[in-house]
Amino acid sequence: MTRILSVASECAPLVKTGGLADVVGALPAALAALGDEMKTLVPGYPGVMGKLQDTKEVAQFDDLFGGPARVLAAMAAGLDLLVIDAPHLFERAGGPYLDGNGHDWADNPERFAALSYVAAHIAAQGAGGWTPEVVHGHDWQAGFVPEYLHALGAAVPFVFTIHNIAFHGNTDAGRMAALRLDSWRFTPDHFEFWGQISALKAGLMGAARITTVSQTYAQELLTPEFGIGMDGVLRDRQAVLTGIVNGIDTDVWNPETDPNITPYKTPKGKVANTEALRAEFGLEPSDGPLCVLVSRLTEQKGIDLLIKALPALLDRGGQLALLGSGDPALEAEVQELAAANAGVGVKLGYDESLSHRIIAGGDAILVPSRFEPCGLTQLYGLRYGTVPLVSLTGGLADTVINASPAALARGVATGVQFYPITAEALANAFSRLCDLYDAPKTWASLQRNAMKQPVGWETSAQSYHTLYSDLLAG
Ligand code: ADP
Numbered sequence: 029m030t031r032i033l034s035v036a037s038e039c040a041p042l043v044k045t046g047g048l049a050d051v052v053g054a055l056p057a058a059l060a061a062l063g064d065e066m067k068t069l070v071p072g073y074p075g076v077m078g079k080l081q082d083t084k085e086v087a088q089f090d091d092l093f094g095g096p097a098r099v100l101a102a103m104a105a106g107l108d109l110l111v112i113d114a115p116h117l118f119e120r121a122g123g124p125y126l127d128g129n130g131h132d133w134a135d136n137p138e139r140f141a142a143l144s145y146v147a148a149h150i151a152a153q154g155a156g157g158w159t160p161e162v163v164h165g166h167d168w169q170a171g172f173v174p175e176y177l178h179a180l181g182a183a184v185p186f187v188f189t190i191h192n193i194a195f196h197g198n199t200d201a202g203r204m205a206a207l208r209l210d211s212w213r214f215t216p217d218h219f220e221f222w223g224q225i226s227a228l229k230a231g232l233m234g235a236a237r238i239t240t241v242s243q244t245y246a247q248e249l250l251t252p253e254f255g256i257g258m259d260g261v262l263r264d265r266q267a268v269l270t271g272i273v274n275g276i277d278t279d280v281w282n283p284e285t286d287p288n289i290t291p292y293k294t295p296k297g298k299v300a301n302t303e304a305l306r307a308e309f310g311l312e313p314s315d316g317p318l319c320v321l322v323s324r325l326t327e328q329k330g331i332d333l334l335i336k337a338l339p340a341l342l343d344r345g346g347q348l349a350l351l352g353s354g355d356p357a358l359e360a361e362v363q364e365l366a367a368a369n370a371g372v373g374v375k376l377g378y379d380e381s382l383s384h385r386i387i388a389g390g391d392a393i394l395v396p397s398r399f400e401p402c403g404l405t406q407l408y409g410l411r412y413g414t415v416p417l418v419s420l421t422g423g424l425a426d427t428v429i430n431a432s433p434a435a436l437a438r439g440v441a442t443g444v445q446f447y448p449i450t451a452e453a454l455a456n457a458f459s460r461l462c463d464l465y466d467a468p469k470t471w472a473s474l475q476r477n478a479m480k481q482p483v484g485w486e487t488s489a490q491s492y493h494t495l496y497s498d499l500l501a502g
Pocket residue numbers: 045046047048050322323324351352353377378379380383402403404405
């Protein structure tokens with residue numbers, strides 16, 4: 029049994045902008061099944077503070093980067109939390125990272141340095157009598173943990189998980205004192221990165237183990253194309269880098285019991301959901317596949333490729349129902365797409381319940397990402413018999429079995445993959461998808477195989493469990 033402090037800027041179902049939250053929210057229960065005890069340290073955003081139960085103050089700071097703060101031990105949504113109650117940093121309307129106008133909060137470096145700083149203090153001194161044996165941080169927001177642990181002289185090992193290397197948490201070197209970093213450690217061995225302070229690099233250099241969320245992404249990260257500037261650092265630290273693929277919460281995502289949909293056991297039961305989804309998105313009945321997409325709308329997610337390739341789907345009678353939000357330019361483009369094409373329905377915004385109805389009602393789920401560390405929606409698709417059509421990258425490469433002639437002959441295919449990651453290859457993949465859809469027996473076998481794939485946390489929780497115990501065993 030290991031006691032672990034998980035440190036993250038998001039945690040589902042309390043605060044979520046993407047898959048990071050799902051993973052952070054699911055790990056404690058998955059590890060508890062193996063005997064580990066994980067508490068999760070999160071910032072006290074309004075959405076978090078409002079949901080706490082059994083609250084107890086376990087630490088105080090007179091001056092946490094500009095104001096007084098306390099740490100509360102509390103329960104919420106079944107999670108055993110430690111929450112930083114620091115109104116000057118976290119009590120704001122808007123999202124965890126962005127203000128109401130979509131701009132980064134100017135003090136994000138301090139806000140998440142505070143998260144790391146509190147984590148290190150809990151590791152060094154305990155909180156309410158509980159002391160972790162391992163600190164497990166997620167993404168750049170937890171990157172300074174090893175710096176503060178070092179300053180406190182605490183020898184607690186740090187595990188660092190990269191969910192998305194695109195965000196470095198870089199800031200100007202002039203902020204060193206404000207961030208309470210040791211200036212003599214402003215070197216390439218610690219947190220200096222091309223003349224800037226980098227929280228991500230601090231975490232990568234100070235971690236005893238680095239993990240990322242699929243094996244393929246762990247390999248890709250070592251290349252300039254995917255490492256996004258950090259590939260050199262990661263090549264140096266390759267010996268401690270491993271990939272552990274994400275699971276999903278198979279209770280929340282269970283087509284047999286999902287309260288948001290007409291429940292079903294076999295792919296045949298999807299029909300009622302497909303009809304309802306067409307109606308909800310204003311789409312006519314059609315002979316082609318209803319493709320769906322649930323995503324942040326950003327460059328990463330390949331939405332521009334989808335827009336270019338879409339005629340290949342629409343010309344075959346296929347349709348698209350899309351739920352997303354993000355980049356205003358992409359939001360405008362998908363809205364124009366829907367206005368110009370009867371076969372396209374778009375809903376902008378973030379809607380958890382609708383995301384379930386979409387995944388249940390879709391024939392195929394699209395994930396045409398340029399890079400994808402793991403990706404969760406293709407896993408929901410597999411579980412719901414909604415055939416994934418994905419680019420061949422990261423976790424999408426590791427979780428979907430392409431319907432190649434060999435895989436079809438062996439009866440193991442679960443979806444369609446395309447490569448290179450271009451609009452042309454995606455258009456081709458749409459043709460293949462429509463061919464498969466037009467062969468009902470083959471399509472039904474894809475759906476059945478998809479629904480049989482193990483997509484829960486069991487195997488991956490075991491991998492984290494072993495990683496922690498190996499680390500402590502030295
Ligand atoms: P990322 O973390 O890069 O955004 P993932 O596929 O790992 O990608 O996770 C995205 C998560 O956010 C999934 O749980 C997905 O269902 C959810 N999601 C994304 N956009 C929306 C939306 N507009 N409405 C509801 N859920 C969404």
